[in-house]
Amino acid sequence: MIEVMDGRQSKDKFSSAKERMLRWDLKGRDITDSRVLAVMAEVPREEFVPQSHRSQAYSDGPLPIGMDQTISQPYIVALMTQELRVDPECDVLEIGTGSGYQTAVLGKLVKKVYTIERFSELADSAKAVLSKLGISNVEFYVGDGSSGWSASRLPPAGCFDRIIITAGVPKIPEPLTEQLADGGLIVAPVGGRSVQGLVVYEKKADELISRAICDVRFVRLIGKYGFEQ
Ligand code: SAM
16 A cells, blocks of 8 residues: 555655554553654664565564564564663664664664674665664674674674673573673573563673563574574
8 A cells, every 4th residue: 555655645654653653552551761762753664674564564563574584563672672771872782683673773872783683685684774774883794693793893892781682592692691791781582482581681790680571472593502493
């Protein structure tokens, strides 16, 4: 339906769908951080969704993005961002670039996002959308994010202030704990192959202190410190 509309009508259609998302799916639940809400209002989710699913860009669910992967549900993107408690000085490591939507949301809130995706097709597409949107504080890497960021290319402080894992893991990969600053936070879906708990971890004196948020269903993190294929 959207494809046959002219540009202005199409934009209007997305803005009312986005309004609905903000009002009911985010503010209507427990998203209260005004910076997160402002960025969710700003980033055009339709740009990260395949043409065939654009009419559902602001429905509160995951959508296919190719390679058997999904763009996460808007509420979960907002919730994970809120729980990450970022500020403009943060260096953030993201494992699982996917469509790049979560990357874009974070890119608008932090100093720099370092993002890893195992499929080059998804990384290339995400890179193109972020470039189109003028989001330039993102470094992309294609590979196994469960092993962390390449040691030779770590941020100036030598570690990350925040880490977000956007695929389900059986437990937090050890290399990621090592690359997190003391006092830093990890937000991740941790648990089984189909259902996980969304958990926030704070690193204190080399220990991770956990706080469970809610149950979630993420695709699996496949890798050395993740799930097997
Ligand atoms: N947040 C993303 C978005 O907004 O589009 C959705 C991420 S999707 C649920 C999970 C992503 O993790 C997939 O793109 C998948 O290919 C990627 N992934 C799985 N295992 C990985 C690994 N070991 N390293 C890097 N990325 C991985």
